[in-house]
Amino acid sequence: MPTVQVTDLKDGDFLLDVREDDEWQAGHAEGALHIPVSEFVARYGELTEAAPQDGRVHVICRSGGRSAQVTMYLVQQGIDAVNVDGGMQHWQTAGRPVVTDEGKPGFVL
Numbered sequence: 001m002p003t004v005q006v007t008d009l010k011d012g013d014f015l016l017d018v019r020e021d022d023e024w025q026a027g028h029a030e031g032a033l034h035i036p037v038s039e040f041v042a043r044y045g046e047l048t049e050a051a052p053q054d055g056r057v058h059v060i061c062r063s064g065g066r067s068a069q070v071t072m073y074l075v076q077q078g079i080d081a082v083n084v085d086g087g088m089q090h091w092q093t094a095g096r097p098v099v100t101d102e103g104k105p106g107f108v109l
Helices: 021-026 044-050 065-076 086-094
Strands: 012-019 056-061 080-085
Touching: 056 065, 056 086, 065 080, 080 086
Parallel strands: 012 056, 056 080
Antiparallel strands: none
8 A cells, every 4th residue: 555654745745634523623734634534435525626636645544544444445546645654643743733723733632
């Protein structure tokens, strides 16, 4: 499965966060698209509308398990998708910003 490290991500890379609502509310990467894995199939169209046409989808969750499942599904659909290894835990450890919907500092739940 295609995988990238948090440190490989650049500002402006398209990020899909598949964590559940309570995790998202606690804190997320600014600018990420949020579609919980539990709602993913039903909301798949939101991703295809928001994702860059010729760009890569970087899929993230808390630690990498749920995002790996979604990444495999997307690759099967012909989408250029990669799993973010270590998820939001590594994101936060790497010092990348974690924010709430209000733009205040958040945390990884």
